[in-house]
Amino acid sequence: MKFTLFARMTAEFVGTAFLLMAVVGSGIMGERLSGGNLAIALLANTLATGAALVALILTFGPVSGAHFNPAVSLADASRRGMPWRETPAYIIAQLLGAYTGVMSAHAMFSLPLVSASRHNRSGTAQWFSEFIATFGLLSVIWGCSRLRTSVVPFAVGAYITAAYWFTASTSFANPAVTLARAASDTFSGIRPADAPGFIAAQLIGAAAATALFSWLVPSLPAVARDVLVPHASESS
Amino acid sequence: MKFTLFARMTAEFVGTAFLLMAVVGSGIMGERLSGGNLAIALLANTLATGAALVALILTFGPVSGAHFNPAVSLADASRRGMPWRETPAYIIAQLLGAYTGVMSAHAMFSLPLVSASRHNRSGTAQWFSEFIATFGLLSVIWGCSRLRTSVVPFAVGAYITAAYWFTASTSFANPAVTLARAASDTFSGIRPADAPGFIAAQLIGAAAATALFSWLVPSLPAVARDVLVPHASESS
Amino acid sequence: MKFTLFARMTAEFVGTAFLLMAVVGSGIMGERLSGGNLAIALLANTLATGAALVALILTFGPVSGAHFNPAVSLADASRRGMPWRETPAYIIAQLLGAYTGVMSAHAMFSLPLVSASRHNRSGTAQWFSEFIATFGLLSVIWGCSRLRTSVVPFAVGAYITAAYWFTASTSFANPAVTLARAASDTFSGIRPADAPGFIAAQLIGAAAATALFSWLVPSLPAVARDVLVPHASESS
Amino acid sequence: MKFTLFARMTAEFVGTAFLLMAVVGSGIMGERLSGGNLAIALLANTLATGAALVALILTFGPVSGAHFNPAVSLADASRRGMPWRETPAYIIAQLLGAYTGVMSAHAMFSLPLVSASRHNRSGTAQWFSEFIATFGLLSVIWGCSRLRTSVVPFAVGAYITAAYWFTASTSFANPAVTLARAASDTFSGIRPADAPGFIAAQLIGAAAATALFSWLVPSLPAVARDVLVPHASESS
Numbered sequence: 001m002k003f004t005l006f007a008r009m010t011a012e013f014v015g016t017a018f019l020l021m022a023v024v025g026s027g028i029m030g031e032r033l034s035g036g037n038l039a040i041a042l043l044a045n046t047l048a049t050g051a052a053l054v055a056l057i058l059t060f061g062p063v064s065g066a067h068f069n070p071a072v073s074l075a076d077a078s079r080r081g082m083p084w085r086e087t088p089a090y091i092i093a094q095l096l097g098a099y100t101g102v103m104s105a106h107a108m109f110s111l112p113l114v115s116a117s118r119h120n121r122s123g124t125a126q127w128f129s130e131f132i133a134t135f136g137l138l139s140v141i142w143g144c145s146r147l148r149t150s151v152v153p154f155a156v157g158a159y160i161t162a163a164y165w166f167t168a169s170t171s172f173a174n175p176a177v178t179l180a181r182a183a184s185d186t187f188s189g190i191r192p193a194d195a196p197g198f199i200a201a202q203l204i205g206a207a208a209a210t211a212l213f214s215w216l217v218p219s220l221p222a223v224a225r226d227v228l229v230p231h232a233s234e235s236s
Numbered sequence: 237m238k239f240t241l242f243a244r245m246t247a248e249f250v251g252t253a254f255l256l257m258a259v260v261g262s263g264i265m266g267e268r269l270s271g272g273n274l275a276i277a278l279l280a281n282t283l284a285t286g287a288a289l290v291a292l293i294l295t296f297g298p299v300s301g302a303h304f305n306p307a308v309s310l311a312d313a314s315r316r317g318m319p320w321r322e323t324p325a326y327i328i329a330q331l332l333g334a335y336t337g338v339m340s341a342h343a344m345f346s347l348p349l350v351s352a353s354r355h356n357r358s359g360t361a362q363w364f365s366e367f368i369a370t371f372g373l374l375s376v377i378w379g380c381s382r383l384r385t386s387v388v389p390f391a392v393g394a395y396i397t398a399a400y401w402f403t404a405s406t407s408f409a410n411p412a413v414t415l416a417r418a419a420s421d422t423f424s425g426i427r428p429a430d431a432p433g434f435i436a437a438q439l440i441g442a443a444a445a446t447a448l449f450s451w452l453v454p455s456l457p458a459v460a461r462d463v464l465v466p467h468a469s470e471s472s
Numbered sequence: 473m474k475f476t477l478f479a480r481m482t483a484e485f486v487g488t489a490f491l492l493m494a495v496v497g498s499g500i501m502g503e504r505l506s507g508g509n510l511a512i513a514l515l516a517n518t519l520a521t522g523a524a525l526v527a528l529i530l531t532f533g534p535v536s537g538a539h540f541n542p543a544v545s546l547a548d549a550s551r552r553g554m555p556w557r558e559t560p561a562y563i564i565a566q567l568l569g570a571y572t573g574v575m576s577a578h579a580m581f582s583l584p585l586v587s588a589s590r591h592n593r594s595g596t597a598q599w600f601s602e603f604i605a606t607f608g609l610l611s612v613i614w615g616c617s618r619l620r621t622s623v624v625p626f627a628v629g630a631y632i633t634a635a636y637w638f639t640a641s642t643s644f645a646n647p648a649v650t651l652a653r654a655a656s657d658t659f660s661g662i663r664p665a666d667a668p669g670f671i672a673a674q675l676i677g678a679a680a681a682t683a684l685f686s687w688l689v690p691s692l693p694a695v696a697r698d699v700l701v702p703h704a705s706e707s708s
Numbered sequence: 709m710k711f712t713l714f715a716r717m718t719a720e721f722v723g724t725a726f727l728l729m730a731v732v733g734s735g736i737m738g739e740r741l742s743g744g745n746l747a748i749a750l751l752a753n754t755l756a757t758g759a760a761l762v763a764l765i766l767t768f769g770p771v772s773g774a775h776f777n778p779a780v781s782l783a784d785a786s787r788r789g790m791p792w793r794e795t796p797a798y799i800i801a802q803l804l805g806a807y808t809g810v811m812s813a814h815a816m817f818s819l820p821l822v823s824a825s826r827h828n829r830s831g832t833a834q835w836f837s838e839f840i841a842t843f844g845l846l847s848v849i850w851g852c853s854r855l856r857t858s859v860v861p862f863a864v865g866a867y868i869t870a871a872y873w874f875t876a877s878t879s880f881a882n883p884a885v886t887l888a889r890a891a892s893d894t895f896s897g898i899r900p901a902d903a904p905g906f907i908a909a910q911l912i913g914a915a916a917a918t919a920l921f922s923w924l925v926p927s928l929p930a931v932a933r934d935v936l937v938p939h940a941s942e943s944s
Contacts, residue, residue, distance in 0.1 A: 007452055014448070018372055025402030033275035039741035039748045040275045044401050046755065047282065052398035058391040059379030063452060104368060108404045110361040125818040132812060136726055143767030151861075153387075155766040157394070158865070162760035165752050166733030168816045212722070216715055216771065243688055250684070254608055261638030269511035276511045280637050283518065288634035294627040295615030299688065340604060344640045346597040389623075393630070479924055486920070490844055497874030506747035516747060516873050519754065524870035530863040531851030535924060576840060580876045582833040625859075629866070 003063050005086060009093035011064035015056045016094045019068050020101025020180050021108075022052035027187030028109045041187060042164065050161030057153035066153075069174040070094055071206040075138055078210060091176070098180035106184065117182050117189025121169060126194075127201040129169035134205030136163060137173045142213035175199040239299050241322060245329040247300035251292045252330045255304050256337025256416050257344075258288035263423035264345045277423060278400065286397030293389035302389075305410040306330055307442040311374055314446060327412070334416035342420065353418050353425025357405060362430075363437040365405035370441030372399060373409045378449035411435040475535050477558060481565035483536035487528045488566045491540050492573025492652050493580075494524035499659035500581045513659060514636065522633030529625035538625075541646040542566055543678040547610055550682060563648070570652035578656065589654050589661025593641060598666075599673040601641035606677030608635060609645045614685035647671040711771050713794060717801035719772035723764045724802045727776050728809025728888050729816075730760035735895035736817045749895060750872065758869030765861035774861075777882040778802055779914040783846055786918060799884070806888035814892065825890050825897025829877060834902075835909040837877035842913030844871060845881045850921035883907040 003011075026048030030041035057066040065082070067073045073090040076082050082090070103113040137159060144155045163171035172178045172190070178199055182192040190198065239247075262284030266277035293302040301318070303309045309326040312318050318326070339349040373395060380391045399407035408414045408426070414435055418428040426434065475483075498520030502513035529538040537554070539545045545562040548554050554562070575585040609631060616627045635643035644650045644662070650671055654664040662670065711719075734756030738749035765774040773790070775781045781798040784790050790798070811821040845867060852863045871879035880886045880898070886907055890900040898906065 003452075010448075010452060014375070018375075021368065022398050022402045025404075026398070029278075029401050029404070030275060033273075033278060035273055035275070037273070037275070037741075037743055037745070037748070039738060039743070039745070039752060040273070040279070042737075042741060043748070043752060043755070044275060044279060047279070048398040048401040050759070051286065051394040052402070055376050055391045055395035055398065058387050058394075059376045062379070104364075105402065108361055108365045108368060108402075110359075110404070123818075125816055128812075129816045132729065132816060139722065139726075140763050140767045143770070151766050154390075154862075155763045158759040158766075159763035162730050162734070162756040162763065165737050165756040166730045166760070166813065166816075168733075168737070168818070212718075216711075216718060239688075246684075246688060250611070254611075257604065258634050258638045261640075262634070265514075265637050265640070266511060269509075269514060271509055271511070273509075273511070276509070276515070280511060280515060283515070284634040284637040287522070287630040288638070291612050291627045291631035291634065294623050294630075295612045298615070340600075341638065344597055344601045344604060344638075346595075346640070390626075475924075482920075482924060486847070490847075493840065494870050494874045497876075498870070501750075501873050501876070502747060505745075505750060507745055509745070509747070512745070512747045512751070516751060519751070520870040520873040523758065523866040524874070527848050527863045527867035527870065530859050530866075531848045534851070576836075577874065580833055580837045580840060580874075582831075582876070626862075 005089055008064035009089055011060040012067060012090055012093040013097040013100070015060040015064070015066055016068040016097030016176060017101035017104065018056055019049075019052060020098050020177065021105045022048050023177065024102050024181065024184050024186060024188050025105035025108060028105065028111070031187040042170070045170075045188065046161055046164040049164065050157045053160055054153050054157035057156060061153065064090075068094060068097075068176070070176050071134055071138070071174060071202050072141065074203070075141075075206050075210045078207075079214065094176040095179065098176040099183065102180045102184050106186075111186070114183045115185035117185045117191050119185075119189040119191055120194065121190045122194045122197055126169045127197050129167035130172060130198050130201035131205040131208075133163050133167045133169065133171035133173040134202040135209045136205075137171075138206045138209035139213065142209065142217070169198070172198055173202060173205075175202055178202070241325055244300035245325055247296040248303060248326055248329040249333040249336070251296040251300070251302055252304040252333030252412060253337035253340065254292055255285075255288060256334045256413065257341045258284050259413065260338050260417065260420050260422060260424050261341035261344060264341065264347070267423040278406070281406075281424065282397055282400040285400065286393045289396055290389050290393035293392060297389065300326075304330060304333075304412070306412050307370055307374070307410060307438050308377060310439070311377075311442050311446045314443075315450065330412040331415065334412040335419065338416045338420050342422075347422070350419045351421040353421045353427050355421075355425040355427055356430065357426045358430045358433055362405045363433050365403035366408060366434050366437035367441040367444075369399050369403045369405065369407035369409040370438040371445045372441075373407075374442045374445035375449065378445065378453070405434070408434055409438060409441075411438055414438070477561055480536035481561055483532040484539060484562055484565040485569040485572070487532040487536070487538055488540040488569030488648060489573035489576065490528055491521075491524060492570050492649065493577045494520050495649065496574050496653065496656050496658060496660050497577035497580060500577065500583070503659040514642070517642075517660065518633055518636040521636065522629045525632055526625050526629035529628060533625065536562075540566060540569075540648070542648050543606055543610070543646060543674050544613060546675070547613075547678050547682045550679075551686065566648040567651065570648040571655065574652045574656050583658070586655045587657035589657045589663050591657075591661040591663055592666065593662045594666045594669055598641045599669050601639040602644060602670050602673035603677040603680075605635050605639045605641065605643035605645040606674040607681045608677075609643075610678045610681035611685065614681065614689070641670070644670055645674060645677075647674055650674070713797055716772035717797055719768040720775060720798055720801040721805040721808070723768040723772070723774055724776040724805030724884060725809035725812065726764055727757075727760060728806050728885065729813045730756050731885065732810050732889065732892050732894060732896050733813035733816060736813065736819070739895040750878070753878075753896065754869055754872040757872065758865045761868055762861050762865035765864060769861065772798075776802060776805075776884070778884050779842055779846070779882060779910050780849065782911070783849075783914050783918045786915075787922065802884040803887065806884040807891065810888045810892050819894070822891045823893035825893045825899050827893075827897040827899055828902065829898045830902045830905055834877045835905050837875040838880060838906050838909035839913040839916075841871050841875045841877065841879035841881040842910040843917045844913075845879075846914045846917035847921065850917065850925070877906070880906055881910060881913075883910055886910070 030044035034040040060066045070091045077087045140159045144152045182195045266280035270276040296302045306327045313323045376395045380388045418431045499517045502516035506512040532538045542563045549559045612631045654667045738752035742748040768774045778799045785795045848867045890903045
């Protein structure tokens with residue numbers, strides 16, 4: 001089925017908004033209920049984010065590819081999975097969705113709609129964590145979209161569930177998510193000044209994984225096109 | 237396979253009863269065992285509800301569509317997935333099942349069969365939470381039932397798992413569940429006086445998601461008919 | 473593929489042994505590590521049991537049907553899914569496996585191989601819980617094995633995950649498991665004197681669910697035969 | 709699709725590295741955040757490891773078979789699933805990946821890249837635990853790869869999730885993982901002196917399960933070849 005660019009942007013907008021609601025909202029709820037035990041708060045945050053990703057990619061994947069992530073859209077375009085001229089529209093929709101999601105989460109929990117985070121997340125170890133997190137995420141996407149397209153939602157949900165715990169940065173792995181979380185002075189926030197370092201590390205990680213899989217599975221883009229961007233036949 | 241309306245009502249009744257047992261029973265067990273840590277109680281409540289939804293939709297989906305939710309039945313009817321004249325029967329079966337489930341949960345835990353909840357859940361933030369919760373639930377159902385019918389049970393279970401944590405209301409998202417939980421003065425209850433506000437927000441959320449997907453995926457009802465209401469060929 | 477009765481008994485023996493290791497072993501580990509918080513111990517116990525069921529039914533299902541449960545074997549025979557004359561062999565293999573699993577769990581945790589449980593589990597509320605638990609389990613098995621055989625492992629794992637929390641008895645739902653847990657004076661044990669009450673409630677629950685689905689889906693046995701007992705063509 | 713041995717070694721290297729990052733990294737994060745409650749730390753460790761296995765096997769399975777484990781490669785070669793002459797290359801890639809993963813985890817959490825563990829794990833009960841853990845893992849792999857190849861990632865992830873809790877050793881079940889964890893003085897470490905006992909028990913457990921399934925399902929290797937080593941047609 002073919003979807004207009006506006007329909008696909010709508011899917012990216014709504015899906016990214018729900019992703020941010022899941023990340024930020026469950027962080028607030030987890031912190032409020034856990035009585036100071038950060039591990040329990042992060043368990044709740046992890047469970048909600050991983051499960052939300054499964055549901056959202058299943059829901060919006062057939063429409064827009066369910067990128068919800070500028071790093072994924074850029075990687076996809078670099079392999080000709082989607083045309084470069086559509087990439088800015090995807091990224092704009094993702095950013096608008098991300099901020100809408102953060103504000104909606106704040107509204108649900110009776111907080112100010114926007115508040116600059118004071119959560120310090122910087123330094124080499126954090127940047128290396130984001131490099132690893134995004135390298136892994138793109139590896140999972142490229143590896144699974146080759147032969148087993150129907151498992152992408154489960155693979156991505158499972159990966160992020162794990163990466164929340166095995167990276168020191170709790171695996172943002174997404175520039176739109178990073179920018180929007182800078183506007184939330186809650187459990188899952190990040191200081192605005194720390195966002196550029198995270199985003200740079202994410203983009204380098206995404207590029208590295210894309211390069212690895214371009215070599216490992218050369219025929220990848222043609223197959224991935226059907227998976228990540230089911231509308232590709234429309235624009236080619 | 238064709239099922240009589242009475243068989244489908246039975247499936248809705250039994251399935252909704254087990255759904256409420258899962259919600260209310262695990263709330264009681266979680267609160268009893270968690271020693272006052274509400275985050276741990278809610279983790280248990282979440283795990284039980286999400287897993288129960290997966291099992292119950294897999295079990296009863298082929299018979300009745302596994303709505304278990306008046307908002308889903310109304311949305312389905314509005315898109316001609318099921319005939320309007322059967323909708324009241326579905327809703328009656330869901331309500332009877334929901335109250336039966338609450339009473340069964342109370343019996344299992346040696347509590348009075350019915351007790352009016354004193355759990356205050358009201359205010360704009362709570363209503364907005366229920367709007368979001370139900371908007372998301374119907375989005376997941378419409379999005380997944382289009383092309384990937386076999387994943388609906390997993391997508392719905394994953395969505396509710398997430399929504400328990402990312403909405404401030406813990407995502408009731410279901411008028412029958414809301415009314416029945418008003419009859420349980422336990423962890424997962426809701427004051428009877430607060431139920432109408434929840435139900436109104438839920439119905440508006442369901443309508444909004446149905447409108448969105450009617451525009452996003454115009455051909456949706458014909459496909460969804462097979463998924464949500466496998467008996468549709470019988471009644472048309 | 474056809475398997476001899478001895479091969480199928482071996483599969484039931486090994487699978488039931490691992491099921492009991494999962495139940496009893498994770499109960500011991502959970503209690504030891506959780507510092508007295510029973511909710512956390514039960515979360516660990518739940519996670520291990522649900523996940524083990526998924527893995528074990530996927531592994532042994534194609535050989536023996538992966539009953540691991542006399543109530544399931546009896547229900548299957550009552551619907552002619554397996555011949556009555558093979559049922560005693562299945563039940564013997566399940567019982568031997570269950571006790572072997574309990575003793576293996578004790579050996580792994582450096583405990584006496586057998587010890588009579590002192591965990592009091594009796595009374596109407598507990599028996600009603602076991603009735604509900606087993607009614608639900610057999611409903612899930614019959615409902616899923618009709619049309620969606622490949623989801624049985626996930627549906628059963630999800631159901632038990634939920635039922636651990638929503639029944640007051642933590643959902644034994646299995647006579648072989650009940651008898652073997654009477655030989656374990658640990659977190660998941662049950663006083664030997666309380667086992668008969670549990671088993672009676674389980675068998676009544678299994679019979680009720682089998683009767684319900686015999687009416688709801690009359691053509692069920694012929695389809696279920698392929699799922700639960702893939703060897704049926706051999707013996708008919 | 710055919711992959712060169714070097715490409716497959718790369719997949720084993722990257723996949724095993726991420727597996728160790730998941731095991732060791734989530735152990736560090738869990739211990740840091742859980743305020744001394746070991747059960748919560750192990751829950752986080754379990755969730756991350758099980759989810760990582762699902763994602764990694766889905767990602768790298770189509771390339772190398774996603775062994776990530778010398779015991780699996782040896783068992784596979786013993787059944788002619790892969791040629792013996794390729795087995796050393798696989799094991800080398802796994803070992804290099806395992807140490808790279810441990811060092812990466814340490815770098816993400818600002819720890820020294822290598823540190824000998826002081827975590828005592830020895831004695832008969834621990835060795836019996838590792839025998840059981842690996843016997844179960846290989847049973848799951850052989851059982852699932854026979855008829856249901858697409859479920860292997862989920863079955864292995866679910867099995868390890870359970871085995872973390874039901875074995876007293878938290879189920880290493882992998883010689884490469886054991887050796888690498890000896891180089892991490894953190895939550896998930898093992899004293900170098902204790903590694904040989906673990907590895908011996910693991911290899912015996914793997915051999916026992918392989919023997920069992922060779923008898924139980926004689927036609928196994930030919931089928932399994934497609935699953936575990938999709939490149940086999942290349943080398944035969």
